[in-house]
Amino acid sequence: MTSAEQPAVPSPAPRKRPGRRPGSTDTRRTVLEAARAEFAARGYEKASMRAIGRTAGVDAALLHHYFGSKDRLFLAALEFPVDPRTVVEQVLAGDRATVGERVAGFVLTLWEQPGVLDRLLALIRAAATTEQVAELMRGFVLEELVRRAAAELDIDQPELRTELMLSQIIGLAMARYVIGVEPLASATREELVPLLAPTFQGYLGGA
Template sequence: MTTAEQPTPRKKTGRRPGGADTRRTVLEAARAEFAARGYEKAGMRAIARAAGVDAALLHHYFGSKDRLFMAALEFPVEPKAVVELVLAGDRATVGVRLAEFLLGLWEQPGVLDRMLALLRAAATTEQVAQLMREFVQEELVRRAAAELGLDQPELRTELMLSQVIGLAMARYVIGVEPLASASREELLPLLAPTFQGYLGGA
C-alpha cells in the first residue's frame, strides 16, 4: 500500500486525559457545581461529567470531595487536621495545641492571604458564605462534636470558630492595636485558656 493509500488515523475519543489543563478544568467545574448545588449536594460524578473526565481521575488528583473543595476554593487549612489536633493527646492541653497551631499556620507563606480572601468573600457574597458554612459544619464541626464527649459539643466548636474568625478579622483585616502587632508569644497564653474552655471542658 502506498503512502497515499494509507488510511487516515482515527482521532481518539473518550474522557479527557490528565494534565495541568485538565486539573484547571476540573477545578472550574467543581467551583460551578459547588456554587450551584452547595457543598453537601454536590457530587464527584457530576463534577467529573461537567469537566469531561472519569470520576476516577478526580479521586486520583484529590482523593475525596472535601479535598477537591479545598483545592477549588483554595481553602487554607484542612479541617481534618484541626480535628485530629483537637482529639490527639491530652485533652487538658488542647487549648495550647490549637492556639500554637493557628498562630503558626497564619505565618506560613500564602496561608494568611488565602484565609483573608475567603473571609472577605464570605462577608460580602452570600453564595460563598453558604458554601463555607456547609463545608465547615460538615467537615469540622460535626466531626469534632462527635468525639468531644462534652455537653453541647457543636455549640462549643462553633464558639471556638467564632473566636478564630474574630481574631483573624481584628488582627489582620481591621488591624486593631495592640492586637495587630502582638507577637505569638504574647497571644499564646491569652488564647490557649479560651480554647481550652471551649473544647477541653476545663
C-alpha cells in the first residue's frame, strides 16, 4: 500500500481575500508548518482544523477542501506513509479466522515498498527519543488506528489486544530492520508470515 495522496493546495482565486496567502507551493508549505506547530503544541486530539487554518492565515474550509480531514492533514504534515483507515479496512476485511495471516502479510509487504520503511523507522526512532513526537504518535495511533480497529473487533479488551499486536509489529521492525538480528533480518516474507500469523491471530481473538 502506498501513502495516501495529498493533493497540492492550488493558488487561490484571482480576487483578493484577507488572510489568504497566494501561491500553491507557499500555501501548502505554510499550512503544513502551521499544522505541525498546532499538533506539537496541543497534541493530535486537541488540535483543530480551525486553529490550524487561523495559524496559517487561511480559511479552515480550504484545509477541509484539499486535505479532507484532520487525520489526513496529520499524515501530510508528518509525512506519514500509511493511511490507518486503509490499514484497518484491508486487514479486517474477510474471514476473521485468517486475520492474523493477513496482518502478517500486510506488514511485511508494506515494509518492502520503496520509501515506506525508511519513513516508518524514522518515526519510530523519533518517538523513542523525543517525547513530543511520542505524544503526537500516541494520540494519532490511538484515535485513528487502535480505536478504529477495536470498533470492528467483537472480542474482549479489543483496544488492549490491538495495542499488543502493534507492540509486536514495532518490536519486529526494530529487531529486523534497525538492529538487524540474524537470521530474522535475512528471513523471507514466506518464512515469516506463517510464524507471525498465529501470534497476531491470538491477539485478535481468532482460532
